[in-house]
Amino acid sequence: MALLEVRNLKTYFDTARGMVQAVDGINLTVERGKTEGLVGESGCGKTVMALSVMRLIPNRGKILNGEIIFEGEDLLQKTPAEMVRIRGRKISMIFQDHLSSLNPVLQVGKQIEEAIRKHQGLDRLAAREKAIKMLGLVGISSPETRIKDYPHQLSGGMRQRVMIAIALSCNPSLLIADEPTTALDVTIQAQIVELLKRLIKELDTSLLLITHDFGIVAELCDRVSVMYGGQIVERAPTREIFKNPGHPYTRGLLNAIPRIDRDMDRLDNVYGAVPNLISPPDGCRFCSRCPGHYEICHRKNPEPVEVGPDHLVSCWIYGQKGVTHV
Amino acid sequence: MSDILVEAKNLTRHFQSSGFPARKRALIHAVDGVSFSIKKGETLGLVGESGCGKSTVGRLLLRLIEPTAGEVYFNGQAIYELGRQEMQLLRREMQIIFQDPFSSLNPRMTIKDIIGEPLDIHGLAVKGNKKAKIFELLEMVGLSSEHAGRYPHEFSGGQRQRIGIARALALRPRFIVADEPVSSLDVSIRAQILNLLKDLQKNLGLTYLFIAHDLSIVKYLSDRVAVMYLGKIMETGSANSIFQRPCHPYTRSLLDAVAIPDPDVQRKRLILNEDEPNLSRPPFGCPFHPRCPQAMERCRREEPLLMELDSEHQAACHLAD
Numbered sequence: 001m002a003l004l005e006v007r008n009l010k011t012y013f014d015t016a017r018g019m020v021q022a023v024d025g026i027n028l029t030v031e032r033g034k035t036e037g038l039v040g041e042s043g044c045g046k047t048v049m050a051l052s053v054m055r056l057i058p059n060r061g062k063i064l065n066g067e068i069i070f071e072g073e074d075l076l077q078k079t080p081a082e083m084v085r086i087r088g089r090k091i092s093m094i095f096q097d098h099l100s101s102l103n104p105v106l107q108v109g110k111q112i113e114e115a116i117r118k119h120q121g122l123d124r125l126a127a128r129e130k131a132i133k134m135l136g137l138v139g140i141s142s143p144e145t146r147i148k149d150y151p152h153q154l155s156g157g158m159r160q161r162v163m164i165a166i167a168l169s170c171n172p173s174l175l176i177a178d179e180p181t182t183a184l185d186v187t188i189q190a191q192i193v194e195l196l197k198r199l200i201k202e203l204d205t206s207l208l209l210i211t212h213d214f215g216i217v218a219e220l221c222d223r224v225s226v227m228y229g230g231q232i233v234e235r236a237p238t239r240e241i242f243k244n245p246g247h248p249y250t251r252g253l254l255n256a257i258p259r260i261d262r263d264m265d266r267l268d269n270v271y272g273a274v275p276n277l278i279s280p281p282d283g284c285r286f287c288s289r290c291p292g293h294y295e296i297c298h299r300k301n302p303e304p305v306e307v308g309p310d311h312l313v314s315c316w317i318y319g320q321k322g323v324t325h326v
Numbered sequence: 327m328s329d330i331l332v333e334a335k336n337l338t339r340h341f342q343s344s345g346f347p348a349r350k351r352a353l354i355h356a357v358d359g360v361s362f363s364i365k366k367g368e369t370l371g372l373v374g375e376s377g378c379g380k381s382t383v384g385r386l387l388l389r390l391i392e393p394t395a396g397e398v399y400f401n402g403q404a405i406y407e408l409g410r411q412e413m414q415l416l417r418r419e420m421q422i423i424f425q426d427p428f429s430s431l432n433p434r435m436t437i438k439d440i441i442g443e444p445l446d447i448h449g450l451a452v453k454g455n456k457k458a459k460i461f462e463l464l465e466m467v468g469l470s471s472e473h474a475g476r477y478p479h480e481f482s483g484g485q486r487q488r489i490g491i492a493r494a495l496a497l498r499p500r501f502i503v504a505d506e507p508v509s510s511l512d513v514s515i516r517a518q519i520l521n522l523l524k525d526l527q528k529n530l531g532l533t534y535l536f537i538a539h540d541l542s543i544v545k546y547l548s549d550r551v552a553v554m555y556l557g558k559i560m561e562t563g564s565a566n567s568i569f570q571r572p573c574h575p576y577t578r579s580l581l582d583a584v585a586i587p588d589p590d591v592q593r594k595r596l597i598l599n600e601d602e603p604n605l606s607r608p609p610f611g612c613p614f615h616p617r618c619p620q621a622m623e624r625c626r627r628e629e630p631l632l633m634e635l636d637s638e639h640q641a642a643c644h645l646a647d
């Protein structure tokens with residue numbers, strides 16, 4: 001059985017301007033020991049999806065529907081106290097605004113120790129030892145002296161390493177990393193990618209990696225889901241997504257990326273902009289930007305169709321169960 | 327007449343860092359002896375990581391800030407020697423597009439006022455004609471005249487960047503500094519803006535200084551490239567030579583760092599020794615040596631100068647010796 005299986009999840013936000021359908025009927029699976037990528041452009045609902053799994057949705061948000069089956073149990077049925085324990089021991093998350101999520105007035109060593117003591121019941125000495133070990137593990141040199149540093153004494157890359165150390169200190173079975181490299185400089189991004197690659201192998205952790213960067217997907221993920229306007233439009237093994245993208249949105253995005261490994265005369269234009277999630281259009285949400293669309297696309301949202309092994313696409317090009325072609 | 331439009335000679339700018347007490351303040355060498363030239367109609371890509379001085383170079387070229395030392399020539403004219411009025415005239419020819427389309431537009435002004443403002447400032451607004459001009463500019467950047475009466479908050483990031491570009495084009499400049507114009511934009515919107523910049527260059531014969539930290543974007547737009555590190559140029563040359571035959575270990579590490587969206591590309595990375603550099607305490611010798619995996623004894627003692635590798639490729643590295 002998969003480690004995490006999200007079924008038909010809906011998370012909406014009640015705002016002054018209307019109901020934001022941030023996550024609208026999502027299915028997502030993370031297999032044990034594998035890295036699942038979740039890609040999509042800004043505002044498509046990636047972070048809300050992750051926060052829903054953690055049950056950390058801010059006030060005005062609400063999970064309306066669905067199941068989040070983790071290690072065989074539905075997280076949506078857990079009490080808040082049970083969730084606190086699961087978050088400390090089983091599922092960890094590296095948050096998108098990671099550079100501000102360290103406490104500025106506490107030595108970094110203390111912050112890791114605190115996390116370790118709270119969730120694993122180790123005594124001070126053992127926690128300190130573990131903190132030093134974790135810092136070493138994430139590639140911070142001379143961790144014995146570094147634990148006394150305050151966050152502002154560390155560079156952006158080092159702080160991200162500390163966040164990763166904290167997240168992994170409880171040996172979680174699932175790590176969720178929300179844009180772990182986005183705010184960092186290019187060379188530092190590469191270091192963090194290499195670090196994550198090594199750690200998930202060494203610790204055998206499953207990873208849900210959220211990013212907007214297909215380069216990082218190619219390097220780290222076993223399988224990837226492409227999100228658009230609160231929904232998943234395509235899911236496939238990583239190689240398949242790049243070699244054989246099925247959804248017009250995925251195809252458009254891949255051809256819109258400037259490449260360092262080849263000369264490109266012109267980038268593909270995916271015309272228009274992302275849909276408003278307050279009153280999204282009827283039918284397929286990508287319809288208005290889609291280069292070729294049928295009449296039915298305007299009326300009805302397509303269901304996922306299996307177009308290859310483990311390859312699902314939600315697009316009317318592939319017909320639907322019961323509907324032959326359009 | 328020369329085919330060079332913009333030339334920087336030994337351009338230098340220091341900043342006093344904030345700090346308390348005063349003895350903790352440091353002199354930051356944001357830009358330190360930078361020289362390059364940009365030909366008419368071409369794009370020079372200026373790359374480097376945050377804090378390396380790229381944006382300061384851009385602002386110095388437009389004289390938005392004054393240099394500590396050095397010269398900038400625009401079409402042969404030494405711009406730091408110009409008086410206020412002459413400078414004002416020259417400003418029509420050089421414009422800037424900023425990174426953040428959210429903060430660079432005044433939220434209380436309508437789009438037509440934002441785009442029309444430079445025309446007013448330079449006294450180029452003739453009644454009737456101004457409106458037509460604004461509509462034309464909107465069209466040029468892929469917006470329409472219906473948008474003219476709206477306010478910035480009604481637009482998406484990509485549209486705001488288009489507005490910023492229309493504003494920069496209002497005076498029909500010859501030279502545009504584009505300072506990370508797409509780094510806050512999504513993949514699909516980024517492609518739209520990059521294509522727009524390319525089309526405008528072709529149709530209007532513009533010359534660009536394109537500042538970015540992402541080498542794949544620089545590759546898409548640039549004819550020539552300069553790589554900056556701690557206020558200095560480490561390597562510069564034609565885009566071809568920089569991407570095919572990078573010579574400086576810093577350039578190589580930047581190229582290696584780019585994640586390629588193709589799972590079949592297996593790469594070995596040149597991994598740097600340390601994290602980010604300290605801006606206020608640049609090291610002795612080569613500024614890059616503490617992070618350089620190939621540093622030698624000589625690199626700690628002696629700073630390498632930019633040396634010609636061939637007629638269109640220069641690098642500042644002892645290894646190239």
Ligand SMILES: Nc1ncnc2c1ncn2[C@@H]1O[C@H](COP(=O)(O)OP(=O)(O)OP(=O)(O)O)[C@@H](O)[C@H]1O
Pocket residue numbers: 013014015020022040041042043044045046047048049058060061096212277
């Ligand atoms: N607290 C909130 N209140 C109201 N709306 C919200 C809230 N948080 C998120 N949203 C909305 O939900 C949608 C999805 O947002 P989300 O942050 O998940 O996007 P994302 O894919 O993570 O984007 P990014 O790539 O920019 O991080 C957006 O329309 C956003 O405006």
Ligand SMILES: [Mg+2]
Pocket residue numbers: 046047048096178
């Ligand atoms: Mg997010």
